[in-house]
Every structure is written in structure tokens, then in C-alpha cells.
Amino acid sequence: MYLDSDDEKVLAGEYGETRRKMMEILVALGKVFGAEKFVPITSAQVAGASYKTIGKWGLEWLRSLDARVAVPAVLNPIGMPRERWQEMGGITPDFAEKQNAVLEAYHRLGVKLECTCTPYYINRTSYGEHIAWSESSAVCYANSVIGARTNREGGPSALAAAIVGKTPYYGLHLWENRMPQVAFRVEADETLHAGHYGAIGYLAGKEAGNRVPFFYGLRPNRDQLKALGAAMAASGAVALYHVDGITPDSRVLQERGTDISALETITITGEEIEAIFEERTVDAVAIGCPHCSEEELEEIAGLLKGKQVTKPLYIFAARGVAQAHPNLVGTIEQSGARVWEDTCIVVSPGMDHFGTIMVNSGKAFAYVPNMCGAQAVLGSTEECIAAALGE
Ligand code: F3S
Numbered sequence: 001m002y003l004d005s006d007d008e009k010v011l012a013g014e015y016g017e018t019r020r021k022m023m024e025i026l027v028a029l030g031k032v033f034g035a036e037k038f039v040p041i042t043s044a045q046v047a048g049a050s051y052k053t054i055g056k057w058g059l060e061w062l063r064s065l066d067a068r069v070a071v072p073a074v075l076n077p078i079g080m081p082r083e084r085w086q087e088m089g090g091i092t093p094d095f096a097e098k099q100n101a102v103l104e105a106y107h108r109l110g111v112k113l114e115c116t117c118t119p120y121y122i123n124r125t126s127y128g129e130h131i132a133w134s135e136s137s138a139v140c141y142a143n144s145v146i147g148a149r150t151n152r153e154g155g156p157s158a159l160a161a162a163i164v165g166k167t168p169y170y171g172l173h174l175w176e177n178r179m180p181q182v183a184f185r186v187e188a189d190e191t192l193h194a195g196h197y198g199a200i201g202y203l204a205g206k207e208a209g210n211r212v213p214f215f216y217g218l219r220p221n222r223d224q225l226k227a228l229g230a231a232m233a234a235s236g237a238v239a240l241y242h243v244d245g246i247t248p249d250s251r252v253l254q255e256r257g258t259d260i261s262a263l264e265t266i267t268i269t270g271e272e273i274e275a276i277f278e279e280r281t282v283d284a285v286a287i288g289c290p291h292c293s294e295e296e297l298e299e300i301a302g303l304l305k306g307k308q309v310t311k312p313l314y315i316f317a318a319r320g321v322a323q324a325h326p327n328l329v330g331t332i333e334q335s336g337a338r339v340w341e342d343t344c345i346v347v348s349p350g351m352d353h354f355g356t357i358m359v360n361s362g363k364a365f366a367y368v369p370n371m372c373g374a375q376a377v378l379g380s381t382e383e384c385i386a387a388a389l390g391e
Helices: 005-011 017-032 049-063 094-107 136-146 153-166 195-206 221-234 250-256 270-275 295-304 317-322 326-334 362-372 383-388
Strands: 036-041 044-046 071-076 112-114 166-168 183-187 213-218 267-271 284-287 315-318 338-341 355-357 374-379
Touching: 005 017, 005 049, 017 153, 017 166, 017 267, 044 153, 049 094, 049 383, 071 153, 094 112, 112 267, 112 317, 136 221, 153 166, 153 183, 183 195, 195 213, 195 221, 195 267, 195 270, 195 374, 195 383, 284 383, 295 315, 295 317, 295 326, 295 383, 315 317, 315 383, 317 338, 326 338, 355 383, 362 374
Parallel strands: 044 071, 071 112, 183 213, 183 267, 284 315, 284 355, 315 338, 355 374
Antiparallel strands: 036 166
16 A cells, blocks of 8 residues: 555654554555555544443543544534433433543544534535545435545544545545446335335345445435435445436436446335334334434424424434524424434433334434334334324
């Protein structure tokens, strides 16, 4: 792997022990995956931020580091809303103290304390940019919907890339690895909502594994694309997908005359999609996996306006998005629902005490049973709100 003279100096420890360690991680990764060189990155998104997932050893490791990030970097959701953790329930003072120590460690490294899986709502990211993001739904969105280039980084490799400002040039950074590998034809009669896209992603991810899917027969909007990719990243390990005529790289493939007719093609029927949905009594409702966009907050506020919830209804959004829309958050919270910033359905211990949780997300549907110890029920946003209102 080619290293320039500056990289060599970093590796020799001339810029400090932390930078040396970070360079070592990146070089090892590059060698394993056959990278010939590094590519500079424009941003990083670092997973491994919730004390629920990294624990004592993760915190100790972070505390041992001493450097500053070289590019804008944000965090993945943490285990609690930073200011309102006592209000959420299920968060102990001990957990809050440890979680704050994790934040302090990242703060010292220069990572922005924006804790979200939707960094693209906060910092503009453009087509063709090389980035190092680690949360699987964010990676899928960046690659597929924006057309940026990132591998599915682990927390340490994303942090290493943030500190060095570069990442090994392999995998999805290279155009030849972004070719479709399996096709899906979706045959569904009715208009599809975000919950349907979560279900399609849940089904497709299981078939696709870590291959690059190409979808025919879909006309999703951006939030529906977000739901589709997040679910595939959870039930499979999809980091990039194309939707015919919609996602930016699908148009490049078309312009270049890439032949996709020979790909294995899997059909997903309306019956298969509907079979994922079931009616069941639930204890709580959670929306915002991935974190809500402005449009989603608007839809939820419209459905809740002037009404009162009868069950816990938790909405998750990036701090930057929630704070930019105080009126929408106000309307939602007047109903008794709560908008939580910084945290998420699966990485917060605040969600662990419910028996059955209704979600509108294929990703949450896949993760809630293992991560929260609860049963998951999938519905549309409207059905989720109706369940919380007891309608
Ligand atoms: Fe985001 Fe947490 Fe879902 S990180 S995608 S809200 S599981």
C-alpha cells in the first residue's frame, strides 16, 4: 500500500502516539482489503457512542486517545437524550454518568456532539464525496441516495479516518465495486408508505446479504429510500443499492449502458409485504429509526395535533433537526408524545422495559427483539400514531 511521506511520519509516531495507532488501524485495514493507497475524506460519522454498546472497555479506550479529528465528524446515537435523560425513564444515574464520560472523551477528540444516524440532515454531503461513516443505515443512504462513497466502517476505523483525514481506497470507494449484483422486482398494487418500504427492505436484505441490489418497479421519495436502505442494512448487510431511474448511480449505470438483464432477479409480491404486518396490542410506539426528517416530523405533528396519546409514543430525531423545528416538536409533545434527541430506539436502555413495541421501520422491526428484548410490530406511520392514540 502506497503511503506518502506524511503518512510515513504519522506511522513512525512523529505526530504522537494516538495518530500513530490510528494510522496503524487504517494501514492494517488497507492491507487486508488490498487497498493500493489512501483517499482523503470530507467527513466521518463514528459509531460506538452509546455506553450500552461500548461498555467500560470502550470508554477506557476512548479516554486513552489524545488527538484531534482532521475532518468534520459526528457521532452515532448515544444511550439517552443528553439533557432530558431523567424524563425518559429506564436510565440510571450511573448509566448517565458513564454516557456523559463517553461524550466528554469524544469532545476532547474534536468530534461534534451531534449524535445521529442521519448526519446528512445536518451537514451537506454531495455526490462523489469520499467519506468514512459507520452507522449502517447512514452508510446505505450516503452511498445510494446521495451517491457519496463510503465503506461500512466500524467505530474505531471511522474514528481513525476522522483523525488521519483519510481512508484506505477500496470497496465502495471504487466505481467497479458499485455494480448491481442482484435485482429485485417489486409487484405491489397499492400506494406504498414508509412502513411498506421497511418491509420490502426487510425481505430484500435477507436475500441480498452483502450484495448490491438493483430495484425495479419502485418510485420512492427520500424518506422511503431511507426506510428501504435501513431495513436492508439490518436484515442483510447491504451498504449500497440502486433504484431504477431514482438513485443517482442508477442513472450513471444507464448512461454507461451497464447490462443488468443477466442478474439473478427476485420478485417481492404485495402478499409477501403485507404478511409482515400484523395487528397486535402494543405497550409503546417508537418512530424515528433512522432519525426523523423535517417532513416526517411534520406528518407526525399533523396526525397528533389536538389529540392525546394513551400509550408512550417516542419520536427520535437528530438534535439539529428537532431544534430547527420547535413548533413541530411543540405540537407533538402537547399530545403527550416525546421527541428524543441524541438517542435511538435500540441503543437506549430507556426502551428495554416494554413487552411489545410498534414501529414504522423495517430496521427497528429487525433489531428490537434482540436489542430491546421486546416483540416488534410493524405498521405505517398512521397506524403507529393511531395505536398510540388508542384509536
Ligand atoms: Fe438510527 Fe438507531 Fe435506527 S442508529 S437507524 S435509530 S437503530
